[in-house]
Structures are given as structure tokens and as C-alpha cells.
Amino acid sequence: MAPLPQFAADTALVLRMYRAMTLVRVFDAKAVNLQRTGQLGTYPSSLGHEAAHVGVGAAMRPEDVLAPVYREFGTQLWRGVTMTEILTYWGGDERGSDFAVPRQDFAWCVPIATQTLHAAGAAMAFKVLKQPRCALAYIGDGGTSEGAFYEALNLAGARDLPVVFVIINNGWAISVPVAAQTAAQTLAQKAVAAGIPGVQVDGNDVFAVREVVGEALEAARRGAGPSLIEALTYRLSDHTTADDASRYRSGQEVKDAWALEPLIRIRDFLINAGLWDGAKEQALLDECTLKVDAAVTEYLGKAKPSSDAMFEHLFAALPARLHEQRLIARKYASKPSGH
Amino acid sequence: MVEAIAMAHGWEMQHDANVVVIGQDVGANGGVFRATAGLQERFGKDRVQDTPLAEATIAGMSVGMATHGLKPVAEIQFMGFLYPALDQIVNHMSRMRNRTRGRLSCPVVIRTPHGGGIHAPEHHSESTETMLCHIPGIRVVCPSSPVRAYGLLLAAIRDPDPVMFLEPVRLYRAMRQEVNDDGQALPLDVCFILREGCDVTIVTWGAMTMETLRAVTELDKRGISAEVIDLATLSPIDIETILASVAKTGRLVIVHEAARNVGVGAEIAALVAEHGLYDLLAPVQRVAGFDTIMPLFKLEHDYIPSVQRIIDAVEHTFAG
Ligand SMILES: Cc1ncc(C[n+]2csc(CCOP(=O)(O)OP(=O)(O)O)c2C)c(N)n1
Ligand SMILES: [Mg+2]
Numbered sequence: 337m338a339p340l341p342q343f344a345a346d347t348a349l350v351l352r353m354y355r356a357m358t359l360v361r362v363f364d365a366k367a368v369n370l371q372r373t374g375q376l377g378t379y380p381s382s383l384g385h386e387a388a389h390v391g392v393g394a395a396m397r398p399e400d401v402l403a404p405v406y407r408e409f410g411t412q413l414w415r416g417v418t419m420t421e422i423l424t425y426w427g428g429d430e431r432g433s434d435f436a437v438p439r440q441d442f443a444w445c446v447p448i449a450t451q452t453l454h455a456a457g458a459a460m461a462f463k464v465l466k467q468p469r470c471a472l473a474y475i476g477d478g479g480t481s482e483g484a485f486y487e488a489l490n491l492a493g494a495r496d497l498p499v500v501f502v503i504i505n506n507g508w509a510i511s512v513p514v515a516a517q518t519a520a521q522t523l524a525q526k527a528v529a530a531g532i533p534g535v536q537v538d539g540n541d542v543f544a545v546r547e548v549v550g551e552a553l554e555a556a557r558r559g560a561g562p563s564l565i566e567a568l569t570y571r572l573s574d575h576t577t578a579d580d581a582s583r584y585r586s587g588q589e590v591k592d593a594w595a596l597e598p599l600i601r602i603r604d605f606l607i608n609a610g611l612w613d614g615a616k617e618q619a620l621l622d623e624c625t626l627k628v629d630a631a632v633t634e635y636l637g638k639a640k641p642s643s644d645a646m647f648e649h650l651f652a653a654l655p656a657r658l659h660e661q662r663l664i665a666r667k668y669a670s671k672p673s674g675h
Numbered sequence: 676m677v678e679a680i681a682m683a684h685g686w687e688m689q690h691d692a693n694v695v696v697i698g699q700d701v702g703a704n705g706g707v708f709r710a711t712a713g714l715q716e717r718f719g720k721d722r723v724q725d726t727p728l729a730e731a732t733i734a735g736m737s738v739g740m741a742t743h744g745l746k747p748v749a750e751i752q753f754m755g756f757l758y759p760a761l762d763q764i765v766n767h768m769s770r771m772r773n774r775t776r777g778r779l780s781c782p783v784v785i786r787t788p789h790g791g792g793i794h795a796p797e798h799h800s801e802s803t804e805t806m807l808c809h810i811p812g813i814r815v816v817c818p819s820s821p822v823r824a825y826g827l828l829l830a831a832i833r834d835p836d837p838v839m840f841l842e843p844v845r846l847y848r849a850m851r852q853e854v855n856d857d858g859q860a861l862p863l864d865v866c867f868i869l870r871e872g873c874d875v876t877i878v879t880w881g882a883m884t885m886e887t888l889r890a891v892t893e894l895d896k897r898g899i900s901a902e903v904i905d906l907a908t909l910s911p912i913d914i915e916t917i918l919a920s921v922a923k924t925g926r927l928v929i930v931h932e933a934a935r936n937v938g939v940g941a942e943i944a945a946l947v948a949e950h951g952l953y954d955l956l957a958p959v960q961r962v963a964g965f966d967t968i969m970p971l972f973k974l975e976h977d978y979i980p981s982v983q984r985i986i987d988a989v990e991h992t993f994a995g
Contacts, residue, residue, distance in 0.1 A: 377972055378796050406796075428794065428972035446798045447756060448728060481727035483759065509728050511704035517727045584703040643977040646967040661935075661965045668984050669977045 341547040347611060353394055353542050354602050354612075355620060357386040360410040361599065362624040363419050364573075366632060367426070371577040375636065377428050380407040384540075384572035387598030388504055390414060391545025391567075395553055396472060403442040403455040403473040408504075411474075415441060419631035429641060430649075449475060449482030452501060456488045459499035459562070470556045471499045472549075478509020480526060481517050489530035492562035499562045500552045504539065506571035507593075511584035527564035539567030540598040572597065643669040677847040679821035679854045680710045680786075683828040684748065686858050688718050691746065694832060696723045697733060698750030707752055708788065708847050734760035734785065738767045741781040741837075748832055751787040754841070755798030760785070761806075768837045769812030784831045789817060789841035790882050790932050792979055794972040800844075801969060802881075802933040807839045808910035808942070814863060815909040817841040819884040821852040826861030827907065833860060841909075843882035850885075864908050866916040872902035875926035875989050878917055878943055880906040883930050883980065890985035899989060909939050914946045918954075921947055925956035926992040932979055935963035957992035 343349055364383055370376035382389060389410025396402065402415060409422055416437030425432025425444060433443035442458075445451035455473030462469045475485055480503060492499050503523045507514060520526060527534025537548040545567055552563040570593040574581045581590075606612035643665040647654055654662070688694045696711055696718075702725040705712030715723035726733050730751055737747040751757045764785070772780040791800025807815045816831055816838055818824035824842065831838035869884060870891060879887045884905055891901045902920050906912065921927050927947055929940035940961040947959060962980045970978055 377794050425971070426796070428975075430971050444797070446796060447758075478728035481729045481732070483729060483731050509699075510707070511700045511702070512725050512728065516725055578707070583705070640973055643974060646965060646970050646974060646978060650967055658966060661967075664984075665965055665977060668981050670981075 338544075341543055343546065344543055347609075349394070350602070350606065351611065353390050353546070354606060356390045356393070356410060356414055357542065357599055357602065358620055359624045359627065360386055360389065360413055362621065363409065363413075363422075363628050363631075366628045367423065368573075368577060370423070370632065375427075376423060377426050378576050378578045379426050380576045381573035382407045382409045384570050384593065384597055385504060385506065386410050387542035387602070388502075388539035388545050388567040388569050391542045392472065392502055392549050394542075394546045395549035396470075397553075398438065399469050400553065401440050401442070401455070401458045401469065401471045402438070403451040403458070403471060404444060405448070405451065405474045405476060405479070406444045406446055408474050412441075417441070419628060420634045423631065423635040424638060427635060429638070430645065431638075431641065449479045449484040451475070452485050452488035453491070455499050455501070456491045456497055459492065459497035459556075460495065462498055463495075468557055469498070470553045472553070473499065473501050475501060475503050476509060477503060477505040477507070477514045477523060478512060478517055480523050486526070486530075489527065489532065489564065493530040493532040496559075496561045498556035498559070500549065500556055501562070501564045502549065503564065503566045504569060505566050506569050508571050508575070508581075508585065510575045510579060511581075522566060524564060524566035530564075532562050532564060534564040534566070536566045536568060539569030540596055540601065542598060542602055569598070570596070642666075676818070676821040676824050676842070676850050677708050677710050679825040679852075680828060680842065681705075681712050681714070682854060682856050683825045683832075684711060684714055685717065686856060687829060687832045688714065688722060690858065691832075693744060694722070694746045694748060695740065696748050696750070697726050697736070699726060699728055699733075699752050701725060701750050706750055708844070710786070710842070711750065730756055730759040731763060734763035734768065737783045737785070738763055738771065738781055741783045742771065742779045746782050746832060748784045748786065751785060753795075753799045754787045754789055754801040754803060757787055764813065764837070764839075765810050769810050772836065773812060780835060781837045782835050783837045784828070784840050785837070786828075786840040786842060788844045788847075790843050790845060791969055791972070791975045792845040792882065794975075795844070797971060800972070800975060802931075802964065804841055804909050804933055805938050808939055812836070814838045814911070815841065816863060816907065817843065817881040817909055818907065819843070819869075819881055819905045820846070821850055821854050823861060823867070823905070823907065825854045825856075826859060827863065829858065830860035830863045834863060838863070841881065845882040845885070864911060864913055866913045867905045867907055868916070868920070869903040869905050870901070872900035872924065874900045874924055875928060875992055876902045876904060876917065876920040876924045877928045877930060877985070877989070878904045878906055879930040880909060881932065883932050886980060886982050887930050887985055890982045890989070893982070893986055894989055897990075899993070901989065906939070912939075912943060912946065914943075914950065917943065917947065918951045921951050922954045925954060926989075927955065928960045928962065928985070928988050928992060930962045930980060930985055932964050934966045935961055936966040938963050960988040960992055962988045
């Protein structure tokens with residue numbers, strides 16, 4: 337076992353990470369529940385990914401840029417995206433992608449792997465503009481099969497860009513296990529052909545993730561180039577609320593994975609350090625529930641957007657040709673409804 | 676409708692050992708909509724294969740498999756994820772026969788869900804058939820019912836050339852119909868008259884047949900008798916059937932979910948202008964999606980043409 341990183345002595349930081357992991361877990365359960373009761377659209381749970389997501393968030397600087405996929409809520413919340421924004425987007429409303437903070441982060445990226453090139457491009461902008469910033473792109477294990485992913489690695493290596501790619505290897509791409517995606521023994525080794533460093537990290541260990549990602553970002557920031565990190569974790573949930581994982585994976589596998597889930601480990605660390613107990617845990621859960629409930633209330637209280645929303649941001653200024661269509665849309669718009 | 680699609684796969688795989696199914700999650704999971712449910716158990720992992728998560732892979736390997744003895748039926752999980760495959764479709768699949776003077780060909784079917792209306796996430800509700808119809812050398816087919824999905828999919832698999840098969844997601848579960856699993860294909864390249872009428876011709880396809888038929892019921896009450904044509908094969912267009920109908924009714928309304936700009940409706944209107952202008956008693960009307968991005972689901976029903984919009988467009992052809 338490697339020694340604990342220096343920041344582990346920073347009690348406030350460690351507690352903050354634990355709180356963030358707990359909040360996203362409570363939020364996640366609520367979001368799934370909202371979907372089940374018809375109050376949210378299809379939702380991709382982040383259950384089991386809390387250490388990887390929060391560790392990455394804690395390693396990034398506010399001025400860095402995140403290119404997420406769709407389920408990295410732990411990172412986004414850390415960076416200032418709100419739970420209301422997340423619910424608004426997954427509730428079928430583009431306003432959720434208009435983050436108050438962080439203004440420069442990319443929005444969710446559903447077309448798999450395309451975001452990796454955006455991150456490389458943002459890193460190119462930082463390089464050309466001589467800004468000491470980094471881009472960080474997420475990708476799933478399944479996503480590493482897409483051509484765009486290899487192109488992004490290649491570009492980043494060829495141009496020495498300040499970008500870090502984090503593969504969340506959670507074992508599954510919907511129903512397809514990693515072994516069916518690739519014959520490579522690790523996903524980190526995909527860095528080799530791009531001529532950049534590739535490392536694996538225990539994605540259920542928030543200390544390790546923060547340390548490894550932090551080092552990669554600092555290297556990129558000082559001009560030492562890009563890197564690829566494979567965080568090993570497990571998708572404890574169905575792929576999304578539209579999925580039924582019992583069709584394709586064994587209950588035993590999921591049960592085994594629960595024993596390694598990331599909250600246990602950091603909680604044990606805190607307890608052993610005398611920083612945590614049952615009362616504190618209960619208080620934290622209560623506090624998280626209050627926060628989540630407040631966000632849900634705010635989300636549910638949002639009026640449906642008007643049909644004009646389809647036209648408002650299509651271009652900087654709506655071309656004259658489209659004015660007539662905007663009027664037609666208004667004329668036939670369905671009645672405003674709640675959820 | 677989704678069961679009819681699975682059934683057509685099953686029939687053809689049973690009767691043609693060269694038919695193979697490929698795609699993301701088509702195996703154990705049976706496809707995210709269950710359109711390939713049960714096939715892997717029945718036909719094994721060689722003939723029903725989960726591919727790596729890569730659409731260029733799916734289309735490109737289909738070209739290689741089809742030119743060498745197999746008949747791939749490939750699923751692209753949603754139409755919004757088709758685009759990495761387009762290079763292979765445009766530059767190879769559609770051109771293979773032509774550029775080798777018939778020496779090699781691509782009997783491939785690429786199936787993909789089409790359109791919105793089921794509260795799906797971003798990029799899951801696209802109807803971009805126009806992009807495909809513009810490609811010479813491929814057929815584009817869109818069924819409007821379980822019976823037609825079964826018969827047209829069989830025809831698409833048996834066809835010696837590539838077919839894009841667009842499956843309206845709103846019909847997957849909404850529409851139930853008795854389907855005979857008798858291996859009977861329906862013809863490609865022809866429209867189907869869903870309902871005869873004498874005052875106006877309405878041409879539509881896919882899920883919009885539902886709104887159109889509802890509008891027609893209302894129009895009946897107002898004394899307007901509409902003939903409804905299901906285009907079915909979007910490219911090449913069976914213009915003869917449409918022209919014959921317009922010659923009878925004198926009026927034409929085209930209804931589609933896809934954006935209006937350069938939509939398939941524009942091609943139909945142009946063909947009727949070229950070949951049937953003097954039969955028209957009123958200007959052609961198009962009822963289509965707006966020239967905007969398909970909105971997230973809170974507004975998807977403000978985007979998809981409503982029954983009322985269709986009724987008003989038909990009535991407009993009687994005004995003045
Ligand atoms: C280009 C593209 N193809 C297919 C899909 C459909 N799809 C959504 S998520 C997913 C699996 C992704 O697996 P992975 O990359 O491992 O990420 P995870 O869901 O495990 O976080 C697929 C196939 C998509 N969104 N984009
Ligand atoms: Mg995965």
C-alpha cells in the first residue's frame with residue numbers, strides 16, 4: 337500500500353470530500369425516485385462512482401474545464417453545478433445546461449466519446465492563448481471503443497496539450513462487459529500508442545483518485561503534456577432508469593461490488609481518525625436530505641418553457657425566415673403543464 | 676411494433692443462414708427496445724453479436740461482411756448516434772456496387788429508432804431521414820405499423836442492396852396489431868394507401884400516420900374526405916401513386932415530423948409541381964417539424980406536428 341498523500345492530513349478537505357460523496361449519493365437516490373414516479377426523465381445513476389467523481393472534482397481547479405459524459409454528478413456538484421440544474425436537464429429542459437457556475441464547463445455529452453475531442457480543443461485554446469489552465473474529459477470503458485477517443489489521445493499527444501482523459505471503467509457499457517470491448521488487458525495502456533502516460537487508479541479510493549488526477553493536471557499545467565487515467569470502479573445501478581441490468585449480469589457480481597463501494601472506505605478512515613461517529617453521520621444525512629429536497633422543490637416549481645425556447649438560442653439572432661415558424665409554434669403550443 | 680420487428684428477424688435468420696445481427700446491446704439484452712429479444716439464445720453468439728461501442732465499426736464491418744457472403748442486419752441504438760457511421764455508408768456501402776461495376780455489393784440493413792415523443796434524453800429523438808435520402812445507392816424505409824414493419828423488414832433483408840430502416844419509436848409500444856409470422860414480405864419502393872378519399876391527398880410516413888389518421892377522422896365530420904398515403908419507402912419515392920391520388924383529389928398536404936427545410940416533403944412537392952401541377956386546385960401544404968433543434972422532451976410535443984396543425988393545413992387548401 338502506498339502511503340497516504342499529503343492532503344490526507346487536511347481534515348477539512350477530507351471531510352468536504354466525504355460530505356460531497358454523501359450528498360451525491362442522497363441526491364442520486366432521490367433522482368431515481370423522481371423518475372420512478374414520473375417526475376423526471378430517464379436518469380443515469382452515479383451510484384458507486386462517488387469516489388472517482390468527487391476525487392476528480394477535488395483535483396481540478398475552478399478555472400480548468402470539464403468535459404463530462406452524463407453521469408459524473410459528483411464532479412459537477414463539486415465545481416458548482418446545482419442539483420436543480422441537473423434535475424432540470426434530466427427533466428427535459430435545456431435550461432439545466434445553462435450552468436450559473438462553472439460558466440466555461442461543457443454540458444452533458446450524450447453522443448459517446450465526442451467530448452474527448454472538445455477537451456483536446458479547449459486545451460489547444462489554452463495553449464495558444466497561453467493560459468495556465470487544463471481541460472479534463474471523462475469517458476466510459478465502452479466509450480474507449482469509439483474512433484473519436486483515439487483521435488483525441490493522438491491529437492493530445494502529438495500537440496502536447498494540457499488535457500487529462502479520465503476513463504471511468506465501471507465494468508459495463510449498458511449490457512456489454514469490458515472484455516467484449518477490447519482485448520487490451522487494461523484501458524490505461526491505450527495511452528501507449530498515443531505516446532502519452534497512462535495509469536490505473538483505484539476509482540473507489542477518493543484519496544488515490546484525487547492524488548493521481550491532481551498530479552496529471554499539474555503536469556499538464558506546467559507544460560509536461562497530457563495523460564490518460566483509468567479509474568477502476570463499478571456501476572452498482574442499472575445503466576439508466578430505462579435499463580434492467582438483471583437481464584445481463586448476475587446479482588452475485590453486484591453484491592460483491594457493494595462490499596467495495598467507495599463510501600465505506602473513507603467513512604472508516606474518518607472514524608479511525610476520530611473525526612466521525614454515528615451522530616455526525618445522521619446529522620449529515622439529514623442535512624443532505626434537506627438540501628436535496630430544496631432542490632427538488634425548486635425544480636418542480638419551474639414552469640414549462642414556452643415554445644419560443646426552441647427558437648431563442650438557435651442562433652445569436654433569429655434569421656427572418658424563422659420568425660413565421662416561431663409564430664406557428666406559439667399558435668399550436670400545448671398547454672403549459674407541470675410534471 | 677417492436678415484437679413484429681423481432682419476429683421478422685427470427686423468420687429470416689431461421690430461413691437464411693447468412694443473415695447475422697450486429698449492434699450494441701443486441702445480444703443478451705435483446706436491444707434497448709427489445710427489437711432483437713431472444714435472438715442470441717436462438718441463433719448463438721456468432722450470428723447475433725454485440726459489437727464494441729463504435730458506429731463506424733458497425734457500418735464498416737457490415738461492408739466487409741456483406742461483400743463476403745453475409746447479410747448483416749445492424750442496429751444503431753438511436754438515430755442521433757448514426758453519424759459516425761455515415762462515412763462508411765456514404766463512401767462505401769452506397770457505392771460498392773457502382774464502383775466495382777457490380778462485382779461487389781452490400782446487402783446490408785441498418786435499423787435505427789426514428790423520431791421523438793417518448794420523453795427520451797437529448798439526441799434520442801432525431802428524425803434526420805433527409806440526410807439519408809440524399810445519398811444515392813441506398814434505400815430509406817420507414818414502417819407505420821407492426822404489419823408493415825414485419826413485411827418491409829423482410830423485404831429490406833432480402834434486398835440485394837443497402838437499406839436504412841427507420842423505426843418510429845412512438846410506435847414501438849403504442850401500436851399493437853396481429854401479425855402473421857408467415858415470411859411474407861411487403862414490396863419496397865411503393866407507397867401504401869391507408870385510406871381512400873376524394874377531396875385531398877395527405878402523404879405521410881412513420882409515426883405521423885397516427886396524428887394524420889386522427890385528423891382525418893375529424894375532417895370527415897367536417898365533410899372533407901381525405902386520402903391518406905403512407906410513403907413507406909422514403910427513397911426512392913413512389914411518385915406515381917401520389918400523382919394518381921392528386922389527379923383525383925386536386926389537393927396535397929404533406930405531413931412529417933422532421934424539420935421542414937429540405938425535408939422529404941420538399942422533394943414530394945417538387946415532383947408534384949413538375950408532373951402534376953395542373954391537377955392542383957390549391958397550393959401544396961407542408962406540415963412539418965420546425966427548422967429548430969429537436970427540443971428536450973418538455974417541448975417535444977410543441978415540435979411534433981399536432982392533429983390541429985394537420986386539420987388547419989387541410990382546411991387551408993379549401994380556403995379562397
Ligand atoms: C455514439 C453513441 N453510441 C451509442 C450511444 C448509446 N449509449 C449510451 S450510454 C452507452 C454505453 C456507455 O458505456 P460506457 O462508455 O462504459 O459508460 P457508462 O454508461 O458505463 O458510464 C451507449 C451504448 C450513445 N449515447 N452514443
Ligand atoms: Mg461503463
